[in-house]
Amino acid sequence: xxxxxxxxxxxxxxxxxxxxxxxxxxxxxxxxxxxxxxxxxxxxxxxxxxxxxxxxxxxxxxxxxxxxxxxxxxxxxxxxxxxxxxxxxxxxxxxxxxxxxxxxxxxxxxxxxxxxxxxxxxxxxxxxxxxxxxxxxxxxxxxxxxxxxxxxxxxxxxxxxxxxxxxxxxxxxxxxxxxxxxxxxxxxxxxxxxxxxxxxxxxxxxxxxxxxxxxxxxxxxxxxxxxxxxxxxxxxxxxxxxxxxxxxxxxxxxxxxxxxxxxxxxxxxxxxxxxxxxxxxxxxxxxxxxxxxxxxxxxxxxxxxxxxxxxxxxxxxxxxxx
Numbered sequence: 001x002x003x004x005x006x007x008x009x010x011x012x013x014x015x016x017x018x019x020x021x022x023x024x025x026x027x028x029x030x031x032x033x034x035x036x037x038x039x040x041x042x043x044x045x046x047x048x049x050x051x052x053x054x055x056x057x058x059x060x061x062x063x064x065x066x067x068x069x070x071x072x073x074x075x076x077x078x079x080x081x082x083x084x085x086x087x088x089x090x091x092x093x094x095x096x097x098x099x100x101x102x103x104x105x106x107x108x109x110x111x112x113x114x115x116x117x118x119x120x121x122x123x124x125x126x127x128x129x130x131x132x133x134x135x136x137x138x139x140x141x142x143x144x145x146x147x148x149x150x151x152x153x154x155x156x157x158x159x160x161x162x163x164x165x166x167x168x169x170x171x172x173x174x175x176x177x178x179x180x181x182x183x184x185x186x187x188x189x190x191x192x193x194x195x196x197x198x199x200x201x202x203x204x205x206x207x208x209x210x211x212x213x214x215x216x217x218x219x220x221x222x223x224x225x226x227x228x229x230x231x232x233x234x235x236x237x238x239x240x241x242x243x244x245x246x247x248x249x250x251x252x253x254x255x256x257x258x259x260x261x262x263x264x265x266x267x268x269x270x271x272x273x274x275x276x277x278x279x280x281x282x283x284x285x286x287x288x289x290x291x292x293x294x295x296x297x298x299x300x301x302x303x304x305x306x307x308x309x310x311x312x313x314x315x316x317x318x319x320x321x322x
Contacts, residue, residue: 028087028088028260028262028263028266029060029061029062029088029089029263029266030062031062031089032062032063032064032065032089033060033062033063033064033065033088033089033090033091033267034065034067034089034090034091035049035064035065035066035067035091035092035093035253036067036069036077036080036081036090036091036092036093037049037066037067037068037069037077037093038068038069038070038073038074038075038076038077038078038092038093038094038097039068039070039074039159039186039187039188040068040070040186040187040188040189040190041068041187041189042187042188042189042192042209042212043159043187043188043189043190043205043206043208043209044095044125044188044205044206044207044208044209044249044251044287044288044289045093045094045095045187045251046066046068046187046189047206047208047209047287048093048122048123048208048251048284048287048289049066049093050066051280051283051284051287052064052122052271052274052280053066055273055274055277055280056270056271056274058274059269059270059271059273059274060266060267060270070186070187071186072160073097073101073105073159073160073161073162073163073184074094074097074098074101074160074163075101075105075108075109075110077092077094078092078094078098078101078110078112078115078116079109079110081116081254081256082110082115082116082256082257084256085256086255086256086257086258086259086260087259087260087263088255088259088260088263088264088266088267090256091119091253091254091255091267092116092253092254092255093251093252093253094251094252094254095164095249095250095251095252096164096167096249096250096306096310097160097162097163097164098112098116098252098254098303099303099306099307099310100162100163100164100166100167100306100310101162102307103307103310103311103314104161104162104310104314104319104320105162105320106320114257115256115257116254116255116256116257117254117255117256117257117259117264117296117300118252118253118254118296118299118300118302118303119252119253119254119255119259119264119267119268119296119299120252120253120264120267120268120271120272120294120295120296120299121250121251121252121292121294121298121299121302122250122251122252122253122271122275122291122292122294123250123251123284123289123290123291123292124248124249124250124289124290124292125206125207125229125248125249125250125288125289125290126223126224126225126229126237126247126248126249126288127164127165127168127204127205127206127223127224127247127248127249128204128205128206128207128210128220128222128223128224128232128235128288129143129156129172129202129203129204129220129221129222129223129224129238130192130195130202130203130204130205130210130213130214130218130219130220130221131143131195131201131202131218131219131221132195132196132198132200132201132202132213132218133196133198133216133217133218133219134198134217135201135202135219137221138219138221139221139236139241140221140222140236140238140240140241140242141241143202143221143222144176144178144241147176147178147179147180148177148178151178151179152179152180152181153181154178154180154181154201154202155180155181155182155183155200155201155202156169156180156181156182156183156200156201156202156203156204157182157183157184157185157190157191157194157195157200157202157203157204157205158182158183158184158185158191158203158204158205159184159185159186159187159188159190159191159205160184160185160186160187161182161184162319163184164247164249165188165204165205165249166182166184167247167310167313168204168224168247169182169204170313170317170319171245171247171313172204172238172242172245174316174317175242175244175245176242180202183200187209188203188205188206188208188209188210189209189212191203191205191209192205192209192210192211192212192213192218193212193213195210195213195218196212196213196215196216196217196218203218204224206249206287206288206289207220207232207235207287207288208287208288208289220235221235221236222235222236222237222238222241223235223236223237223238224237224238224245224246224247224248224249225237225239225246225247225248226239226245226246227239229288229290231285231286231288231290232288250292250302251289252294252299252302253267253271264296268294268295268296272293275291275292275293
């Protein structure tokens with residue numbers, strides 16, 4: 001009987017072209033991917049995420065799970081994602097507030113600039129200024145005149161303190177020479193509900209969020225982009241009344257710092273595949289959002305420019321929190 005040592009057996013196996021038994025890492029994604037949305041259901045981020053959900057899941061070959069975690073202008077969701085394993089399976093779906101919040105708040109529980117890496121921009125869009133049913137003005141010029149008549153009394157809602165809508169409102173006040181009362185909410189859907197009920201005078205949120213309020217009589221008087229949006233040609237731009245006003249929003253994906261590059265590249269590929277679908281693009285545009293082709297480098301540059309814009313507005317307004 002011949003006895004063969006383990007070393008001899010292994011050498012024989014390698015010589016025959018067989019590899020030793022190792023536990024290879026499965027290709028990403030090997031399980032469902034979770035997308036954390038910092039705002040309430042029905043808001044623009046939630047709406048865009050759910051339009052994308054099925055197509056992205058198909059591209060990934062895994063379930064794409066959406067989780068709404070509201071509060072603190074997005075900081076609660078951001079902290080939850082930042083504390084998740086940096087493996088690509090938990091991602092943050094955020095907009096300009098990602099750039100705004102670290103500039104205006106000094107009490108954040110995390111450093112956005114080091115806790116995350118940009119993965120891919122998904123959409124861009126203007127916000128829309130909507131007025132409550134029965135407001136004593138039917139256009140932006142009338143709104144400005146009413147605010148000048150009652151300084152500090154006309155209210156406007158946004159999805160939170162330091163949200164991009166809040167910054168858009170600050171810029172509007174500076175350029176129009178008016179003083180408004182800001183009312184923060186947990187998301188655009190909450191703003192639309194209160195606007196439709198007449199409990200606030202105006203809302204500065206996405207078109208998709210405003211739709212329910214429009215059905216109940218709210219008026220859309222201004223788009224924050226520098227010109228009318230092609231998909232919303234009947235809504236005048238704010239710049240038509242206040243020349244030079246031009247502020248838009250966007251939504252993108254962020255991952256915890258240290259996430260493997262292969263996972264981010266695979267997700268970017270999946271998002272591009274989803275956005276190539278004509279029906280998905282039509283649905284995004286109908287919601288007031290324009291799809292964007294992006295990559296980590298171009299998205300990181302967008303975030304950098306956004307922070308510079310925020311710093312200029314803060315220098316002019318003195319806006320600080322905490």
